[in-house]
Amino acid sequence: xxxxxxxxxxxxxxxxxxxxxxxxxxxxxxxxxxxxxxxxxxxxxxxxxxxxxxxxxxxxxxxxxxxxxxxxxxxxxxxxxxxxxxxxxxxxxxxxxxxxxxxxxxxxxxxxxxxxxxxxxxxxxxxxxxxxxxxxxxxxxxxxxxxxxxxxxxxxxxxxxxxxxxxxxxxxxxxxxxxxxxxxxxxxxxxxxxxxxxxxxxxxxxxxxxxxxxxxxxxxxxxxxxxxxxxxxxxxxxxxxxxxxxxxxxxxxxxxxxxxxxxxxxxxxxxxxxxxxxxxxxxxxxxxxxxxxxxxxxxxxxxxxxxxxxxxxxxxxxxxxxxx
Amino acid sequence: xxxxxxxxxxxxxxxxxxxxxxxxxxxxxxxxxxxxxxxxxxxxxxxxxxxxxxxxxxxxxxxxxxxxxxxxxxxxxxxxxxxxxxxxxxxxxxxxxxxxxxxxxxxxxxxxxxxxxxxxxxxxxxxxxxxxxxxxxxxxxxxxxxxxxxxxxxxxxxxxxxxxxxxxxxxxxxxxxxxxxxxxxxxxxxxxxxxxxxxxxxxxxxxxxxxxxxxxxxxxxxxxxxxxxxxxxxxxxxxxxxxxxxxxxxxxxxxxxxxxxxxxxxxxxxxxxxxxxxxxxxxxxxxxxxxxxxxxxxxxxxxxxxxxxxxxxxxxxxxxxx
Amino acid sequence: xxxxxxxxxxxxxxxxxxxxxxxxxxxxxxxxxxxxxxxxxxxxxxxxxxxxxxxxxxxxxxxxxxxxxxxxxxxxxxxxxxxxxxxxxxxxxxxxxxxxxxxxxxxxxxxxxxxxxxxxxxxxxxxxxxxxxxxxxxxxxxxxxxxxxxxxxxxxxxxxxxxxxxxxxxxxxxxxxxxxxxxxxxxxxxxxxxxxxxxxxxxxxxxxxxxxxxxxxxxxxxxxxxxxxxxxxxxxxxxxxxxxxxxxxxxxxxxxxxxxxxxxxxxxxxxxxxxxxxxxxxxxxxxxxxxxx
Numbered sequence: 038x039x040x041x042x043x044x045x046x047x048x049x050x051x052x053x054x055x056x057x058x059x060x061x062x063x064x065x066x067x068x069x070x071x072x073x074x075x076x077x078x079x080x081x082x083x084x085x086x087x088x089x090x091x092x093x094x095x096x097x098x099x100x101x102x103x104x105x106x107x108x109x110x111x112x113x114x115x116x117x118x119x120x121x122x123x124x125x126x127x128x129x130x131x132x133x134x135x136x137x138x139x140x141x142x143x144x145x146x147x148x149x150x151x152x153x154x155x156x157x158x159x160x161x162x163x164x165x166x167x168x169x170x171x172x173x174x175x176x177x178x179x180x181x182x183x184x185x186x187x188x189x190x191x192x193x194x195x196x197x198x199x200x201x202x203x204x205x206x207x208x209x210x211x212x213x214x215x216x217x218x219x220x221x222x223x224x225x226x227x228x229x230x231x232x233x234x235x236x237x238x239x240x241x242x243x244x245x246x247x248x249x250x251x252x253x254x255x256x257x258x259x260x261x262x263x264x265x266x267x268x269x270x271x272x273x274x275x276x277x278x279x280x281x282x283x284x285x286x287x288x289x290x291x292x293x294x295x296x297x298x299x300x301x302x303x304x305x306x307x308x309x310x311x312x313x314x315x316x317x318x319x320x321x322x323x324x325x326x327x328x329x330x331x332x333x334x335x336x337x338x339x340x341x342x343x344x345x346x347x348x349x350x351x352x353x354x355x356x357x358x359x360x361x
Numbered sequence: 362x363x364x365x366x367x368x369x370x371x372x373x374x375x376x377x378x379x380x381x382x383x384x385x386x387x388x389x390x391x392x393x394x395x396x397x398x399x400x401x402x403x404x405x406x407x408x409x410x411x412x413x414x415x416x417x418x419x420x421x422x423x424x425x426x427x428x429x430x431x432x433x434x435x436x437x438x439x440x441x442x443x444x445x446x447x448x449x450x451x452x453x454x455x456x457x458x459x460x461x462x463x464x465x466x467x468x469x470x471x472x473x474x475x476x477x478x479x480x481x482x483x484x485x486x487x488x489x490x491x492x493x494x495x496x497x498x499x500x501x502x503x504x505x506x507x508x509x510x511x512x513x514x515x516x517x518x519x520x521x522x523x524x525x526x527x528x529x530x531x532x533x534x535x536x537x538x539x540x541x542x543x544x545x546x547x548x549x550x551x552x553x554x555x556x557x558x559x560x561x562x563x564x565x566x567x568x569x570x571x572x573x574x575x576x577x578x579x580x581x582x583x584x585x586x587x588x589x590x591x592x593x594x595x596x597x598x599x600x601x602x603x604x605x606x607x608x609x610x611x612x613x614x615x616x617x618x619x620x621x622x623x624x625x626x627x628x629x630x631x632x633x634x635x636x637x638x639x640x641x642x643x644x645x646x647x648x649x650x651x652x653x654x655x656x657x658x659x660x661x662x663x664x665x666x667x668x669x670x671x672x673x674x675x676x677x678x679x680x681x682x683x
Numbered sequence: 684x685x686x687x688x689x690x691x692x693x694x695x696x697x698x699x700x701x702x703x704x705x706x707x708x709x710x711x712x713x714x715x716x717x718x719x720x721x722x723x724x725x726x727x728x729x730x731x732x733x734x735x736x737x738x739x740x741x742x743x744x745x746x747x748x749x750x751x752x753x754x755x756x757x758x759x760x761x762x763x764x765x766x767x768x769x770x771x772x773x774x775x776x777x778x779x780x781x782x783x784x785x786x787x788x789x790x791x792x793x794x795x796x797x798x799x800x801x802x803x804x805x806x807x808x809x810x811x812x813x814x815x816x817x818x819x820x821x822x823x824x825x826x827x828x829x830x831x832x833x834x835x836x837x838x839x840x841x842x843x844x845x846x847x848x849x850x851x852x853x854x855x856x857x858x859x860x861x862x863x864x865x866x867x868x869x870x871x872x873x874x875x876x877x878x879x880x881x882x883x884x885x886x887x888x889x890x891x892x893x894x895x896x897x898x899x900x901x902x903x904x905x906x907x908x909x910x911x912x913x914x915x916x917x918x919x920x921x922x923x924x925x926x927x928x929x930x931x932x933x934x935x936x937x938x939x940x941x942x943x944x945x946x947x948x949x950x951x952x953x954x955x956x957x958x959x960x961x962x963x964x965x966x967x968x969x970x971x972x973x974x975x976x
Contacts (some may be wrong), residue, residue: 053816060827155882173964177956181914182930182949189942225930242738255462262416262457263477273476274409277467296820300911304934315915318830326830341818352467355555 051336052139056334057108060327061101104327113331114324118317123328127310132333133203134302134309136214138294140225141233142287149237153244154279155273158252162246168241175238184231184304191227198227228305232298236290245284247279254278281352287342292337295357364431365536365569366415368392371428372415373462382640384410384423386593389667389675397570399565399580399601401616402590408573411590412539415571416455417445418671433536446611451481452664460522460540464514471510473499477532494532501528502558508661515648520551527559537569537672544579557581581605586673589613592648595667599674609652609670610678645676655680704965707958725767730924741772759932759944767949768929775925776952779836780906783843786896787905790844790850796890798852799859809852811921816849825908829917829943831965839918841907854897858890891969899963903956912950926952 088094104114113124122216145246155358192200201211204224207217216219251257260274299311310329317325373385380498382406392398402408413419415430430437434455437445449455449644457463465473474494478485498506501524502562514522524541538558544552549632560583563570574580580587581601588598589612597610608614635652636646644651650660657680665679699705717724761766794813798806816824828842831937862868863886871881910927912918914934926948933945934969 055815066518079548096761173960174953174957177907177960178953179910179927179949179956180574181911181913181927182945185934185937185945185949188937189946194939226887232927255457255459256465259455259463260465261418261446262449262455264446264448264480265476266446266480268475269480273468274465278465281467292818293820293822296823299822299826300915303915313824315917318826320916330823330827334819337818 038162045156046342049342052338053331056220057105057331058101060330060334061104062097081143100197108303108331113328115324116322116325118316118320118322123324124332126313126325127328127332130308130310130313132213133307134295134298134311136216137225137298137301137307137309138291139230140216141229141231141236142291142294144229145233145237145240149240150244150276150283151292154248155243156241156273157245157248158271160249169245172238172241175234176242178233178234180231181300181304183298184228184301187231188304197222200227203308228301228307231305232294232301235297236287236294239290240283240287243283244279247282248275251275251278281348284351285344288340288347292333292340295333295336363394363432364391365394365396367429367431367434368415369429369431371411371414371430372664372666373423374426374427375423377422377641381643381645383593384640385414387428388588388595389589390588390595390598392569392571394536394564395567395569396570396580397560397584399450399584399587400571400590401574401575401587403575403579405637405640406590407593408575408590408638409541412455412571412573415539416449416453417442418449424643425493437623447481450477450530451476451533452536453539454533454535454537455539456523456526456530456541456543458548460519460526461546463526464522466514468513469510470498470499470512472515474525474532475528476511477529480535490542494528497528498525500531501525502554502564503528503558518546520555523547523551523555524558527555527562531562531566531568534566535568537562537571543572543574544577545574545576552579555650559583576604577616589616592640592643594648594677595675596649596677597675599671606610609674609676611655612649687838698965701965704962707961707965711958711962712956713771713881714958715777717770718777719768720769721774724763725764725770725779727764727767729763729767729771737875742815743795759929765943765947767950768924769926769948770947772924772926772929773951773955775919775923776906776909776957779840779843779909779919779925780902781845783905783909784839785900786840786844787847787901788851788894791848791853791895792855792887794848795852795855795857796859796882799856799863800878802920806856810856811818813849813852817853821846821904821908824909825912826917829912834917834920836919836923839909839912842912842918843909847901847905850897850901851894854893855890860894862886862889873925896963896967899959903959903963906952907956 085094103186107113111124112122115121116123116126118127152168156168158167189202191198192266202224203215203221205218205220206213206215207221209217215225256268260270265274295311298307298309299315301307302309303315309331314326314329317329318320357361365524368391369447369504371385371391373389375382384585386407388407388411390398410419410423414425415432415437417440419425419679423478424437432448433560437448440448464470471491471494474497475487475490478490478493479487484488490541495506495510498509503509503524511518514525523546528542544555544561547555555611556563556579559570563566563607570584572580572584574645577587581604584601586598586600587604588595589604591612597604597608602615606616608617612633613630615633618635621630632653634654638648638651644661646662647653647656647665653660659679665677666674667677670676698708722728730913794809798809813835824846825842828845831836832838832841868881871885877887909918909925910930913925913927914931915929919928921928929948930945930952933941933943933948936944
């Protein structure tokens with residue numbers, strides 16, 4: 038187990054290093070930030086002073102070296118636009134994004150598991166076909182367009198739910214979140230549903246496939262032969278087995294929720310780090326872009342590790358082999 | 362006669378896209394209390410479907426079309442799904458073929474045993490259920506059952522797993538256990554042990570056993586009566602002595618001849634000519650006629666009915682050897 | 684040769700068994716037709732500035748413009764006929780999607796097959812890159828690339844190709860590995876045929892079915908991704924208005940209730956993606972031997 042973790046960590050570090058190189062060199066090809074930042078009427082002296090302050094006059098390799106050294110110190114540069122440390126900006130906005138991502142993950146699992154199991158148990162029924170058709174639709178609908186439709190229907194036309202911002206933030210056990218106030222919940226509902234739709238469709242399909250495979254296993258028939266109620270057969274014997282692949286995929290793709298939250302946050306003006314990155318790309322705010330991407334990569338690497346650990350907890354076969 | 366199970370003219374058909382598959386087609390037999398009956402046939406002859414029909418576990422597109430299943434003189438086909446569920450794993454239990462596949466890989470043994478008890482006795486405490494489960498595990502020959510209760514299925518060998526399945530079947534002291542090829546997937550040495558242990562257990566508890574197998578030699582050593590199935594029908598039934606010493610149906614004769622020990626060393630093994638017919642495309646008349654060396658025109662055109670040859674002996678053939 | 688023909692007609696009859704897939708294919712072909720002939724069949728030329736009048740802006744569907752033409756789907760903020768704009772938009776969206784799909788297919792297949800064929804360190808390297816890329820969400824990948832290069836048609840296509848090639852590479856390698864171990868490849872080796880010839884004349888044709896499946900599903904994905912990027916204002920420039928850009932234009936009128944400006948291009952986008960996905964889904968089921976009973 039330790040050897041496995043060590044190997045995985047080394048791999049992760051390598052990935053981090055390569056990505057930092059790619060991200061940094063890529064982002065630094067963007068147009069000249071000096072033009073963006075400085076009043077066009079400023080004189081040459083001012084321009085040079087700013088360039089020197091930001092270190093933009095040094096060779097790019099040197100800039101990268103400084104970036105790497107500073108990154109280890111937790112300093113990912115200072116935003117051109119906000120004049121604040123990029124890392125601080127991102128961390129400030131991270132809770133909003135995480136709360137959105139977790140809530141949509143919650144929504145998608147809560148709806149997808151029953152729908153997927155139903156479709157898997159009765160593949161020929163009308164409702165199952167409807168569910169599957171819905172999942173193809175959910176799969177195909179671009180997130181941003183669904184977001185627009187949601188705003189149009191629920192915010193503009195019906196006026197039921199607000200369409201921008203995070204709403205009132207409550208505190209519970211030291212955690213600040215929109216989930217703890219009614220106003221906050223009304224604000225998070227639309228963006229979370231929007232973000233969840235794609236994931237929901239893919240979990241429905243995954244659950245259905247898993248159900249169809251496992252329902253024909255001998256141990257399900259044996260569970261029935263033991264006289265267990267259908268509830269017990271489905272909720273324990275079936276569910277525990279389909280959860281293994283689902284947790285793996287959902288965990289690995291949690292990152293894609295974070296990634297797609299860039300779109301959802303932009304549409305719903307959700308003050309998370311996704312909106313920050315899009316704004317930063319508009320503003321050519323290099324340090325923030327680089328910092329965001331580095332944090333995302335770090336996040337991904339971490340996520341992979343978590344999934345591996347969860348996997349061993351869920352599947353006793355792996356657990357035992359691992360401890361030997 | 363005190364029959365624990367009485368099957369009359371049971372027909373279980375599968376309505377597939379390619380036609381009606383008559384997996385079980387008009388079979389009748391009975392099992393007395395505490396008796397061990399063997400149901401022998403090649404794979405695809407409908408013997409497992411017979412077992413699942415009794416259990417009420419036929420999945421779509423399968424359906425019991427007609428007939429009667431009397432369990433303790435109660436007609437099971439009139440039972441509601443919930444009555445059936447309550448019977449299963451309680452007074453009527455089943456053991457499956459592949460012990461690697463019958464236990465749920467992600468649940469501990471204690472979970473899988475206790476749930477079986479609690480499914481039929483809502484009031485029992487977990488502690489009591491645990492004790493019953495542990496003692497039953499000891500009964501089937503698993504050492505230090507207390508510790509093994511906490512294990513997962515993959516931590517057991519195949520033979521041990523099958524013992525766990527047997528223990529689960531025995532938990533609620535059933536009147537009848539349907540054992541569907543329970544030793545086929547095991548090593549030969551383990552096979553012998555498990556067969557012996559099951560025989561002893563059934564004797565001790567008075568449980569009747571329907572032993573489904575393709576292996577005539579195995580069943581001859583354990584059962585008191587044998588039913589031979591071919592293409593969805595019982596072609597011959599009788600006591601073990603009658604069937605083994607004096608087989609009458611040409612198919613049974615062929616089966617017995619093809620048991621290796623019947624041959625002298627060096628002689629080629631006997632085989633039944635031809636192949637098992639496709640169940641979707643059974644020949645008219647007797648299903649066995651095109652493999653049978655005694656077939657007449659009569660066999661080709663009409664289906665033979667069951668003939669009661671003696672009190673225990675039933676044969677479905679026009680020209681069985683007397 | 685006659686054998687091949689029956690294979691094709693058998694394929695076709697199997698494909699048409701699924702009515703939904705057949706209808707989807709017909710819809711998709713219709714969309715392709717509209718995209719190709721957009722300049723001819725559009726009621727107006729939405730990008731001819733001399734004919735577009737700001738007086739006609741944000742007309743609701745079915746209303747007449749200043750010059751007496753009926754705008755079936757209304758007009759956008761600049762007074763363009765939505766229907767014509769959608770036809771032209773389909774042209775751009777489909778063009779970019781298909782183009783990037785083809786490039787990604789070529790590049791990915793090349794790397795996938797050569798990795799399977801040569802093996803060793805080369806294969807390990809290629810597949811490691813593929814793995815890393817596949818573990819990274821496509822939209823983030825595309826955002827990085829566009830953030831680096833800026834927007835533009837070629838840049839969007841490059842971004843889409845870079846996002847997609849790995850899927851093709853993985854599929855191509857997996858099937859090529861299976862094919863490589865088959866006897867006909869060994870026979871080709873024995874005949875001392877060149878590597879190139881074996882790879883592309885013998886292995887490639889046999890890898891096509893799964894690649895076609897991935898191709899359809901990926902193209903749908905590419906169209907959706909391009910729309911998303913253009914909507915965010917990071918993909919195509921205003922001079923090449925794809926459906927995503929049209930939807931983005933309508934977004935600002937969202938709160939005033941002028942729904943048609945972003946809904947109709949969205950519907951066109953959705954129909955395109957769904958029809959491709961349904962065809963791809965059915966193809967996948969057809970090629971999947973496990974589902975055949």
